Amino acid sequence: MPEKLKNYIGGEWVESATDKYVPVYNPATCEVLAECPESTAEDVDKAVRAAAEAFPEWRSTPVLSRAQYMHHFKNLIEERFEDLARCIVEENGKTLDEARGEVRRGIESVDFAMGVPFLMRNDGVEDLSSGIDESTVRQPVGVFAAITPFNFPMMVPLWFLPTAITCGNTYIMKPSPQTPISMKLTYELLDELDLPEGVVNLVHGGIAAADAILKHPGIAGISFVGSSPVAKKVYEVGTAHGKRVQAQGGAKNYIAVMPDADIESSVRNILGAAYGCAGQRCLAAAVAVGVGDAYDKLRDELVKQVQNLRVGYGLDETTQMGTVISTQAKERIERLIQQGVDEGAAVVVDGRNLTVEGYENGTFVGPTILENVTPDMTVAREEIFGPVLALIKANSFEEAVDLINGSSYGNAASIFTSSGKYAREFKYHVRAGNIGVNIGVAAPSASFPFGGQKDSFFGDLHGQGSDSIEFFTDRKIVIERWF
C-alpha cells in the first residue's frame, strides 16, 4: 500500500481532515509512490494558527541563532543528498544529474539564508535635527506561505522558506500534489532541527488548500511559482485579501544565435536549455532564432546533436532526458506539436509516440524540433512546457530583438554570439527578466533576484536575493530624541 502522506503542523505529522487522496505517480514506471491528501481549508487554518502562535517567540529568537538552524539544515541536506536527488527523479521524472543540480541549488538558497544576520542590517543618521537621530530597522512580518510547482519540487520551496524563517517569520508550504514527496523528506530534515513548534508547517493539497491560503486573513504574504494564468489569479486574489504577493508565471524563452557564434558549442548548451528537465523549466529555451547565415548552421547542428540525446528513466545515469510529468502533460505537448504542424510548421525531429524499452507506459516525449515557425503560430506564442524547440529565421539582429520583445512573456532570453557589441545591445534592449549571454538557461544564483517581466511575473519584489529580504521584512523608521 502506498503511504498516505501527512501534513506537518505545529511540529507534528498529522492526518488531513479530508478523505480525498490523489495518487502520486512515478512518471517513468507509472508506479504509485504515495497518496497525497486534498487538504481542506480547516487544515490550512490549523497550520496558520500554529504558525501565528509560534511567531512571537520565533521573531525574538536571536537572528544568529536562527541562522545557526540553517547551518544544521544544510548539513542534513548534504547527508541525505543522494536520497533527495533520487526522490526527485522518482516523482518528477527528470535525470539524476538534473535532480542533483536541483538539490545543490536548494542548498545554495540555504547558504544565502545564513547571511540574513548581515542582510537584515540597516542604517541610521545622527542629528537630522538638533539631538534627533533617525534610523531604520528591519522586522519580520508574520506568517508567510508558498504554493510551489512540480517541476522543481525541492529547489523552488527552498527559494523562500529558509530566508523567510531566518528573517524571523513563520511558514506554511504547499507543494504540488504531483510531487509532494521531496517536501515530505525535506520536512523530515526540518523536524530534526528541533525548531520551535509551528515555525515551519507543511500542508499538502491542490486547489482547495491553495484557495484557503490565498484568502486566510492570518497569512501576511504569499510566494507562488506556476503558470501565468494561475500566477495572475494568485496575485489578484492574494492582494485583494491584503497580502503581499510575488507570483512567478510561465514563459516563452527565446534564444538568438548570431552568425558569429561558435555553433557547435552553442548548440551543445542550447540542447541543455531546450531539453533539460524535458523542457519543463520556466527558463527552458522554447524558440531559437537563427540570425542570417546562422539559421541553416544552427538547424543542421541541432538536428545532428539532438539525435544522440538518450531518453530514458532518470535513475539510469546514462539517461540524458527524462519524462514529462504526466499523461495529461504528454497529451497536451503532443497536441501542441500537431497544432504547430496544422498551422504550417514542419517537424524536423519528432518526439511524439516515443516508447522507451522497459518503461513502455512512461510519459516520454522525445526531443522535438519544429521549423518554418512564424511568430503568429501557437507554438511560437504559447508555453508548451515540454521538449519542443521552435526555429525561426531572422534577417537581422534588430529583427531578432523585435521578435523576442513581441512575446507576451518576459522570463528569460539568451544570445549566442562572440560579439561584445551584440551582447551589450541584447542586454540593453531585450525585455526579459533574466538575460543569458552564451548561456541558454539564464538561472540566477540564490544571491540574485529571479527576474521576470511582462506576463511572467506579477508583483513587485522577486524571489531570491536582496528582493527576498525586502519581501520577508518590514522596515520601521525610528526617530528619537532624549531629554
Add this chain to the structure above:
Amino acid sequence: MASLNTFGAILTHAINLETALRDYYQRIGKADRAKAADKRRQTMERIRRETVLEITLEPIDGLDEADYVLDLSDSSEAAQQAVEESAARFYRDVAPKINVRQAQRALERAGKEHQELANS
C-alpha cells in the same frame, strides 16, 4: 557496458573505480595505496555532489565504460602498473569533457596520481 555520457555517469564511474582500487589494494596488503584510493573516492563523491551545475549540464559523447575495465584478479607488480595506467587513461580522457573547472581539476589530479603510481 554503459556509455559515459553524463556528468553523473562519469563521476559515478570514478567513484566505483576508486572503490574497486581501494578493495584491491587492501586485499593485496598495500595499505597506503588503499588509503589514497579511498581519499580519491571521497573527493569524487564530494565533486559529484557539490559541483553539479544544472544550467551548464550538457550531453557528453565519445566515452564508454568498456574502454576502462580494470583487471583486478592479478596482484603482480606488472598487473598493478597496468591497472594504474588504465585508471590514469580514464581520468585523462574524461577530464576535458567536463565543463566545470573544479570537477575537471579533481579529475586531472586523480589522473596525475594514478600516472605517478603507474610510473613508480
